[in-house]
Amino acid sequence: MIPRLLLAALAVGLTGTVLARPAAAQDPRLERLEPSTRPLVAALIDSARAFGLPAEPLVQRALEGTIKGAPGDRIVAAVRRLAADLGRAREVLGAAASLPELEAGAAALRAGAAPAVLAELRRARRQPLTVPLAVLADLVASGVPADSAAAAVLALAATARDADLVEFRRAVERDIALGAPPAAAASVRVNAAAREARPGPP
């Protein structure tokens, strides 16, 4: 519900506040954007901020587009998409989610993780979710199917430390680089981690 409201607000805010917006209220870093793009991005950021979403990731996404020479409409689209992803992440992770958690949650959702996976992670893990969510997104980027990546991270999230999760991701990437199918690599590494965590007969 909230993302829909956010999307509507982003659309309305974009058209309604662009001309009325005083330039003095803009983040000075947005001066690096093209003059025609700047008010559109600033309006999007204002709308997102009004929904309690963090402005910093949106500013950074716009600046990334600038240095990469992206056209203004693509920058606006990227910022709008990220704002929507952040809104979806906050809806699932809760209002108390930290900025890094929201950013990682947005990346995981963009990677194809279902919102239910994020909610399940929130229930399963007491520590911050930044690293599990980031590892999930990174695994998908490495070629692991989103479902397999989500299952792997969920299997480890309750007990693994952040450093263990990062090491797990590296191991899966090594296996993939050596020729293992991505889904199988994730599955094998999860099973290995489970065996290490569960002491038993050799």
Place this chain on the structure above:
Amino acid sequence: MFEGGRDVVDQIIARLRRPVRIDPSLDARVMERIAALPTPRRAGAVTAAWRWLTEPRHVALSPLSGLAVAAGLVALALLLPTIARRPAPTIHELQFVLVAPHATAVSLIGDFNDWDAARTPMRLAHGAGAVWTAVVPLSPGRYRYGFLVNGSLWLADPAAPAALDNDYGGPSSVVTVAGS
């Protein structure tokens, strides 16, 4: 009756106008008595401060000011547990490395430096040929970044995961800084 009363008044006036004789030793005797009185102890600074703190006072507050103070106290009570629970983020120093044999200048650019090519120039490692390095302090989180070679060539980090949400075409990498 009236005439007789007048005489009495005149007599009183005349007596009051008579100069009063004071014993010349009066001053000395008064000062002697004063000197004989016990000396009261002077209150020290701590005592004075304690008295100032404990002395009841009346504070005048308008209803609006009272509401504002109450709202401030409620906000403080709500925020304090959050502030106390949230530990200060640990800063980690991360080293970024790129092997670029033909580069004359390499910049590290990302979410951590506002994507500003001038902020984090990389340096050639001593005795390592074409190895460019930069060390950046980062708090826990997920950061997108890349390398700008010779001011125009955009490169992702071959040793890091690629950014999946790549909206601009040029490749970016991702680094996740763990907090636990």
